[in-house]
Amino acid sequence: MENKRYYDIAVVGAGPSGAILVKEIIKSRPDLKIVLIDGQTEELSKPCGGLLSPSAQKVIARLNMVLPKSVLVDPQIFAVQTMDIDQNITRLYQRCYLNMDRYAFDKWLLSFATQNATIINGRCTKIEKEGDSYNLNVVTATEKIKLSANFIVGADGGSSIVRRTFFKGMKVQYVSIQQWYEDKGQNVPNYSCIFDAKTSDSCSWTIRKDKYLIYGGAFDKKGCREAFENQKARLENFLGNPFGKPVKTEACLVSSPRKIKDFCTGKEKVFLVGEAAGFISASSFEGFSSALLSGKALADAFIKGKTYQQIQKEYSKNTRSLRHRLRKRAVKRALLCNPFIRKIVMKSGIQSISLYNN
Ligand SMILES: Cc1cc2nc3c(=O)[nH]c(=O)nc-3n(C[C@H](O)[C@H](O)[C@H](O)COP(=O)(O)OP(=O)(O)OC[C@H]3O[C@@H](n4cnc5c(N)ncnc54)[C@H](O)[C@@H]3O)c2cc1C
Known part of the structure; x- marks a missing residue:
């Protein structure tokens, strides 16, 4: 057979x-x-953020499996810095992800x-x-x-x-583009979620992984590379420093079920x-x-x-x-990617964390 x-x-x-x-x-x-x-x-x-969410952790627990530490990378991150570049708002939200290879x-x-x-x-x-x-x-x-x-x-x-x-x-499918840079301590959040209505109606992210810093995002298929480069320049400007020379660029399609x-x-x-x-x-x-x-x-x-x-x-x-x-x-x-609603939510500070108010 x-x-x-x-x-x-x-x-x-x-x-x-x-x-x-x-x-x-x-x-x-x-x-x-x-x-x-x-x-x-x-x-x-596969291009990926490699973050294991609490819901995925629950499924792994229900399957009676335990994650080996060889799968984990540095650093382990407790919060996401959410930034709306276009509207100039930043907030910190608690997250309980595991950072993996x-x-x-x-x-x-x-x-x-x-x-x-x-x-x-x-x-x-x-x-x-x-x-x-x-x-x-x-x-x-x-x-x-x-x-x-x-x-x-x-x-x-x-x-x-x-x-x-x-x-x-x-x-609806986006092209997800990620670039890897050597981590030279750039002034970039360890983990961030980025919105910028000027370059994408979806979100982007930065994540640190061992010796690297990743910046990636999801962009409309048409003109995706140009939108990525535009957003990168706007983000570098927003954070006040460049990421440096990329060591790797990767891309794939990512679905957005509506x-x-x-x-x-x-x-x-x-x-x-x-x-x-x-x-x-x-x-x-x-x-x-x-x-x-x-x-x-x-x-x-x-x-x-x-x-x-x-x-x-x-x-x-x-x-x-x-x-x-x-x-x-x-x-x-639909709510988060609407700039007006996002502004209200982020400005309200609801569910965000700050040093003295939580
Ligand atoms: C940039 C990016 C970042 C992401 N970050 C996260 C994250 O941090 N956390 C999270 O939970 N999810 C994340 N996701 C989503 C997550 O990667 C996917 O939802 C998840 O991997 C889906 O698993 P899967 O097994 O269905 O498919 P995939 O993981 O996509 O696996 C499909 C496999 O099929 C193989 N394959 C495809 N076509 C063929 C073919 N023709 N012949 C043979 N093999 C083939 C591929 O090589 C691949 O190994 C991210 C997605 C993207 C695009």
């Missing part, structure tokens, strides 16, 4: 959603032949999936339905492989080939998890909690359901409250 490369389930993408899905299925169904395909390398790893986090999650699944380090370039199963073309560094599977899972993030092939894409129909869990024998399904916060781009939760939800559906209809129904039921929670984040985004 192995030579024919036929699998019960082919999972495209080994980020948090794909890794947890496989980890959780193989625990109860070691009989299933699963292949996990991902082209990620340390050099071509994103690539190390993915590798750690993947280590649980490797025991009973076949891992292919390559990119899936085409998927086609043939009769009752699906054929996949995968390109690795050394060969082109053809696989066949009974079920397909798209765990392949914001630019999901699975979603593009079988379903409608996400309506409506219930932006969430797509799949149909027939093709399912979507994590960001491919639209499970990401539109207000903060926090996506680890939804990726882990949806991966677990689909694994439970696979374990419980005997037919694809039952799996589909169970998965949809398991993710109902997640969809509602993310819908609320879209409402929050």
